[in-house]
Amino acid sequence: MNAPETKQRVFDPMDYLRDLYEEIEPVYSYRVRTPEEHAEWAIQWRAKLIELLGGFPVQRAPLDPEIVETVEFDDYVRERVIFNSRANMSIPAYLLMPKERNGKIPGIVCLPGHGPGKNTIVGYTDDGMPRGDIGGYQNDFAIQAARRGYAALAIEQAAFGERNGQQPKQDGCHVPTVNALMLGLTMIGIRVWDARRALDYLVSRREVDADRIGVMGISGGGTTTLFSAAVEPRFRAAFVSGFLCTFRDSIMAMPHCVDNFVPGIVRWGEMYDVAALIAPRPLFAESGTNDGIFPVDAARFAVDRARRAWDVLGVPEQIGHEVFEGVHQFHGVGGFAFFEKWLKNG
Numbered sequence: 001m002n003a004p005e006t007k008q009r010v011f012d013p014m015d016y017l018r019d020l021y022e023e024i025e026p027v028y029s030y031r032v033r034t035p036e037e038h039a040e041w042a043i044q045w046r047a048k049l050i051e052l053l054g055g056f057p058v059q060r061a062p063l064d065p066e067i068v069e070t071v072e073f074d075d076y077v078r079e080r081v082i083f084n085s086r087a088n089m090s091i092p093a094y095l096l097m098p099k100e101r102n103g104k105i106p107g108i109v110c111l112p113g114h115g116p117g118k119n120t121i122v123g124y125t126d127d128g129m130p131r132g133d134i135g136g137y138q139n140d141f142a143i144q145a146a147r148r149g150y151a152a153l154a155i156e157q158a159a160f161g162e163r164n165g166q167q168p169k170q171d172g173c174h175v176p177t178v179n180a181l182m183l184g185l186t187m188i189g190i191r192v193w194d195a196r197r198a199l200d201y202l203v204s205r206r207e208v209d210a211d212r213i214g215v216m217g218i219s220g221g222g223t224t225t226l227f228s229a230a231v232e233p234r235f236r237a238a239f240v241s242g243f244l245c246t247f248r249d250s251i252m253a254m255p256h257c258v259d260n261f262v263p264g265i266v267r268w269g270e271m272y273d274v275a276a277l278i279a280p281r282p283l284f285a286e287s288g289t290n291d292g293i294f295p296v297d298a299a300r301f302a303v304d305r306a307r308r309a310w311d312v313l314g315v316p317e318q319i320g321h322e323v324f325e326g327v328h329q330f331h332g333v334g335g336f337a338f339f340e341k342w343l344k345n346g
Contacts, residue, residue, distance in 0.1 A: 021248060021266060028269040030276050030305070032312055038279070045269060046277055050231055052262050053189030054180070056196075061087040063201055075099055076146040078122065081153075085197045092162050093155040093198065094122045096146035097207060106212035106344050107151040107202040109195055109228075109235075110142040113219030113242070114173075114257060117161020118142075118154040137329040138218050141241075145216070148336060149344065151208045155198045157224065158190050159259065173259040187259035188227055195228040199235065211236065214343045218242045218330045223260060230277035237282040237343040239335045240275075242294055242328050244285040244306075247271050249298035256293065272305035279309035282318040282342035284335050288326040296323055318342060 010016055028045040032038045050056060061084050069080035079095045098105070112121045116128070121142040123131050134140045145152035156163045164172040177187040195215060203210045214237040217225040222243030229238035247270055251260045275283060283306075287299035303321040310319045322334030 017252075021252070024267055026267060026269045026273065028273055030273050030308055032309065035313055038309065038312055042277055045273070046231055048268055049227075049265075049274065049277070050189075052186075052265050052268065053192060053227065053231075054185035055189070056193050057086060060197070060200065061085070063197070063204065065201060065204070076143070081201070083197070083201050085194045091155050091194055091197065092118075093153055093201075094118055094142070095205075096122065096142055096152040096154070098146050098149050098151075100149075101207065104209040105149060105151055105207060106214070107153060107205075107208040108142075108145050108339075108343075109198045109202065109213070109215045110145060110152050110154040111157060111191075111195065111215065111217030111221030111224045112154065112160065113138060113217065113221045115160070117163070118156045119161060122154050137327075139330040139332060141216065141218070141330050141332055144332060144336065148340070150339075151202060151205065153198055153202055155194060157220065158187060158194060160220075173257050177257075177259045181263070186262050188223060188262055191224040192228045192231060195224055196232050196234075199232065212343055212346070214238060214339060216241070216335070216339075219328065220257070220259065226271070226274060226278075229281070229283070230274050233281070235281070236346070237339060238278055238284070239339060240283070240285045241330050241332070241335065242286070242288065242291060244275060244287070244302055245271060245294040245299045246302050250294045254293060270302075270305070272302040275302070275306035276309035279306075280313040280315045280318060282320075282338065282346070283310075284320040284322070284338040286322045286324060286331050286335055288324060288328055288331070290326065291328045293328060299323075 032041050063083040065083040067079050067081050071078045077097050081093050081095050085091050112118050116126050121138050125131050142152040142154040159173045159176045202208045215225045215228050215235045216239040218241035222240040225240050229235045287296045289296050310316050320338050324331045
C-alpha cells in the first residue's frame, strides 16, 4: 500500500511574509522620468510618508530656549541648551560653537545612534566619563563638525540618554515605542519632529546661517536623518551613516529595535524611495564593509536605486556613497568632504 502523498505546507510566517514582500509593488516606487513628474510624485509621497509616521503637530509650540551651562574648550564652546519640541515635551541638547567664526556659519543637527545618547558624540564614553580623544563607534562626530567650522547641535533623541525615562538602558526604546504605536504615532515620527524643532532652534541663533543647515546621524540617528531630510526641505544636506540600505535586507531581515518600524511603509515605498524625496538636495551615505545589521551589498543597491532621482533632476553629483573598511561605526571621511562642498561652501 502506497503512503499518501505529503502536501507542501508553509508553517513559518516569515516564509509567507517574505513572499508577500516580493509580490508588492509599492505605490510610490520611483518610476519618474521627468522633473515635472518628480515634483508631483514628491508632493504625494511626502504627504503619505508623514501620515505613515503618525503626522505632526499642526502648530509649533514656542521653543522657550534656555542655556543652562557653558564650557570652553581650546577651539569650541559647548553650551548645554534646552528647548521645547511640543507643548508638553522638551529636548536637552549640546550646542558646540567654533571659537573662530567669520560672519554667520553653517549648522548641523547631529543625531546620535542607539546607546547613552548625545553624550557619546560630544566627548564622553558610554559610562559618562570624559573622553581624551575622538573615539567610540560614533567617533564624537559633533565635535568633529564643530572643529570643521559648523554650529553642531547634538540633541537627545527620544528614548535615549536623558530622555530614556525609567526604562532599562539596554531596552529604553521598547516601551515608549509600543505606546506610540498604540496611539497612532511612531518613534521615528516623534524623533523627526524633534529634529525639525532642532532646526528651528538653530535658525533662531544669530550666529547661524539659516540657509545652510544640514542633518547628520549614525545608525538610529541615521534613521532620523533620512526621514527628517525626506520630509523637511529646509535641511539643505543630509549625511546618513550606517543606515541607508533596504528595509528588506536590514530592518526586515534580522532583529532590530522596534523603534525602526513604520507600520505598512513597504506597501508605499522602499527605503531608497524615502531617500529619493531628498533630491535634488545633497545626500551622502556611508557603509562599513562589515556592518552586520545594514549589509553593504544592500546599501550599494539602495543608493544606486535612489540615485535615479538625482539623475532625473540633472544633479547626479549631489548624491554620494562611501564604502569603508570597517563595522557599524561612524567614518566621516567622505561625508565631511561632501558637506564641505555642498553645505559649508555651497
